[in-house]
Structure formats: C-alpha cells, structure tokens
Amino acid sequence: MKINLEDNDESVINLSRSILVISTLFILVVGVFATVLFFRNTNFNFSPNQVSKSASKTGKVKNRVLANLWKAPSESTIPKGTKGEEILYGKELIVHTSKYLGPKGSVMAISNGMNCQNCHNDAGKKSFGLNLSAVASTYPQFKARSNTMVSISGRINGCFQRSLNGTKLDTTSKEMKAMVAYIKWLGQDVKKGVKPKNSGVEKLAFLDRAADPIKGKAVYLNNCVSCHGKNGEGLLAASGKEYTYPPLWGNNSYNDGAGLYRLSNFAGFVKNNMPFGINYENPLLTDEESWDVAAFVNSQPRPHKDQSKDWKQIDKKPFDFPFGPYADKFSEKQHKYGPFAPISESKKLKSNKKA
Numbered sequence: 001m002k003i004n005l006e007d008n009d010e011s012v013i014n015l016s017r018s019i020l021v022i023s024t025l026f027i028l029v030v031g032v033f034a035t036v037l038f039f040r041n042t043n044f045n046f047s048p049n050q051v052s053k054s055a056s057k058t059g060k061v062k063n064r065v066l067a068n069l070w071k072a073p074s075e076s077t078i079p080k081g082t083k084g085e086e087i088l089y090g091k092e093l094i095v096h097t098s099k100y101l102g103p104k105g106s107v108m109a110i111s112n113g114m115n116c117q118n119c120h121n122d123a124g125k126k127s128f129g130l131n132l133s134a135v136a137s138t139y140p141q142f143k144a145r146s147n148t149m150v151s152i153s154g155r156i157n158g159c160f161q162r163s164l165n166g167t168k169l170d171t172t173s174k175e176m177k178a179m180v181a182y183i184k185w186l187g188q189d190v191k192k193g194v195k196p197k198n199s200g201v202e203k204l205a206f207l208d209r210a211a212d213p214i215k216g217k218a219v220y221l222n223n224c225v226s227c228h229g230k231n232g233e234g235l236l237a238a239s240g241k242e243y244t245y246p247p248l249w250g251n252n253s254y255n256d257g258a259g260l261y262r263l264s265n266f267a268g269f270v271k272n273n274m275p276f277g278i279n280y281e282n283p284l285l286t287d288e289e290s291w292d293v294a295a296f297v298n299s300q301p302r303p304h305k306d307q308s309k310d311w312k313q314i315d316k317k318p319f320d321f322p323f324g325p326y327a328d329k330f331s332e333k334q335h336k337y338g339p340f341a342p343i344s345e346s347k348k349l350k351s352n353k354k355a
C-alpha cells in the first residue's frame with residue numbers, strides 16, 4: 001500500500017512538472033509570436049537609425065557582413081584645378097540631376113525630374129545601392145539589348161531615355177563629359193574587366209511562386225506609402241526642382257523600358273536600400289516582401305517606351321524581361337512576375353547545349 005502511494009505521489013509530481021514546462025514553453029512561443037507581429041505591423045516613423053534598430057530587434061534578419069567589398073575613394077583625392085572641378089560638377093549632376101536637366105532645369109530640360117542619385121544612391125557609392133563602381137572597368141562593352149558596343153556616355157544616355165524617361169544628352173556637352181569624369185574617378189581603383197561584388201544590386205534567390213502584387217500592396221502600405229505616397233507620386237521639394245521622395249509610378253516616374261521595371265532589379269534594390277536609411281548589413285524587408293512589393297509597384301501605370309527595335313536576338317532577353325516575343329515557351333506574365341526558376345533553368349539548358 002505504502003509503496004503504491006509513494007508511486008502515485010511521484011507521478012503526480014511528474015505530471016505537474018510537465019504541465020509547468022509545457023505552459024512555460026507555450027507562453028514563450030506566444031510571446032515571441034506577438035513580438036514579431038507587433039514589429040511587422042508597426043508603421044515606423046522613419047529615421048534611418050530607427051529603422052535599422054527596429055529591423056535588428058525583430059530578429060527577422062541577421063546582420064550580414066561581407067569581406068572585401070568595394071569602397072569609393074575619398075573625395076580628398078580629387079585633384080585641384082580644372083580636372084577636379086569637372087569631376088565635382090559630374091558628381092553634382094548625378095546628385096541633383098533635375099536642378100540642371102529636369103523639367104525646370106537651368107541647363108536644359110531633357111528629363112523627368114528624378115535625379116540619378118534617386119537610384120544610384122549616395123552619388124553612386126553605396127554598397128548594393130546600384131553603385132557605379134563597375135562602370136569605368138567594364139565599359140565600353142557589348143550590349144545585347146542594342147546589339148552594339150556601348151560607351152559610358154552611351155550607357156548614361158540609356159538611363160536618361162528610360163530611368164529618367166527623357167532624351168539623350170549630347171555626348172560632347174560639358175555635362176556629359178563631367179559625369180563620365182566623375183564615374184571614371186569613382187571606379188579608378190577597380191581593375192580592368194572586374195565587377196566588384198557589391199556593384200549594382202544584390203541578386204535575390206527566386207521565390208518558388210510568382211511574385212504577388214496583392215501581397216506587395218500590403219508591404220507598400222506598411223513600409224513605403226509614408227514617403228512615396230498613395231499614388232506612388234512621391235513628394236516634390238519646396239524648390240519644385242527635385243524630389244524629396246521620388247515617384248515610383250505615374251507620369252513622372254521611370255518608363256517601362258527602365259532597369260527597375262524588371263522585378264529582379266527592383267527587388268534587389270529595395271531589399272538593401274528601402275525604406276530609406278537601411279543598408280545591406282541590416283535590411284528590413286525579407287526577400288519575399290521585396291519580390292512582392294516589386295510586383296505591386298511595377299503593376300501600376302507608368303510611361304511607355306517603344307522598345308520594338310531592342311533585342312535583335314530574342315534569346316538574349318533576361319529571364320525577367322516583361323515583353324515578348326521570346327525564344328522559350330513561357331508567357332509574358334510569367335516573364336514579368338515569375339516563377340522565374342523554370343525560365344532560368346531552361347535558359348541554362350539551352351546555353352549548355354550550344355556550348
């Protein structure tokens with residue numbers, strides 16, 4: 001009898017211990033879940049520092065650090081005299097393009113009001129922020145889109161006609177020469193032919209589904225609308241000559257021939273640079289949110305560019321080029337929104353067969 005009783009006591013104690021452990025675990029899990037939800041749905045009042053702090057607090061993304069990344073040379077190395085003045089004017093044009101070349105530009109009106117820096121952040125110096133480190137080292141280069149060799153000034157004019165929805169700048173003008181001089185100065189330490197790994201934008205892993213504009217709208221309303229506006233219209237500065245927050249769609253934004261109109265470029269850019277103030281080490285959005293918000297923004301109306309003369313060899317179109325005809329069987333919709341893995345796989349198979 002006695003022995004039985006002791007047995008019972010022990011199992012009662014064991015049972016209550018297990019209940020205690022299970023309920024502690026339960027409370028912990030609910031707590032973590034609630035914290036994550038809280039930070040996801042908080043509409044941050046953005047200041048760059050706040051954003052990166054909050055991003056790390058959620059524990060959603062780890063700090064990422066890469067070794068041996070390209071860094072822009074120090075501006076104290078810009079020579080004195082006319083060469084230096086040219087380089088500094090080139091930088092000024094990249095930072096405040098619209099003041100000189102926008103709709104109310106003091107030199108001429110050839111572009112839509114955006115600045116190069118709106119996309120090529122920090123005067124083209126930012127890691128994974130569409131920096132221009134690889135330009136001096138890799139141009140002139142053959143471009144499949146035009147089926148020609150393209151010089152630095154030719155590539156700049158590509159952005160004038162597409163990203164800035166404007167017209168070409170005369171390649172012999174003081175302004176074009178200055179921008180080329182600045183870009184050459186910026187890339188002076190990069191060896192010929194080398195493309196630094198933090199140039200351009202990060203290539204995000206593909207989703208296993210199509211990017212979703214409806215989910216992307218929710219991301220937009222939570223993280224972007226406070227600066228870029230309900231209609232993606234951005235916010236003009238008091239001067240009326242450039243934007244405090246540049247437009248993401250509508251008449252004053254980049255056209256459908258621009259690099260950002262391709263989802264991989266947009267998602268890679270946004271992941272490491274938006275909301276404004278974040279960087280590669282501490283991103284805020286997940287890859288999934290970046291792809292979805294790219295799908296939302298690029299499903300909104302924007303200026304159209306006639307691209308009928310582009311891509312003489314249609315099999316050279318990038319996997320996410322949104323306009324047919326294509327050399328493969330995938331639809332325009334899939335080329336625009338994904339899933340991209342099957343398209344990319346079929347491109348690889350074809351190029352292996354050719355080799």
Ligand code: HEC
Nearest residue numbers: 114115116118119134135155156159163164254259260265
């Ligand atoms: C709306 C965003 C946007 C604006 C504004 C913009 N660009 Fe670009 N630019 C891009 C994107 C995206 C790419 C990469 C496109 C690609 O490779 O598919 C790019 C590529 C370039 C390149 C080639 C980079 C390389 O490594 O091959 C140069 C040079 C360049 N831009 C210069 C400029 C200049 C100068 C201006 C201003 C006159 C400007 N861009 C304005 C988005 C923009």
Ligand code: HEC
Nearest residue numbers: 046117118119223224227244245246247248270274275276
């Ligand atoms: C705190 C304000 C702010 C928020 C929030 C913000 N942005 Fe931006 N965004 C900017 C500024 C400022 C620039 C221009 C950067 C510069 O000129 O240095 C910019 C530039 C851009 C550009 C390139 C230029 C253009 O107009 O196409 C894109 C694309 C962009 N933002 C997308 C987004 C997306 C998507 C979100 C939400 C995930 C977002 N931004 C949230 C301020 C913000």
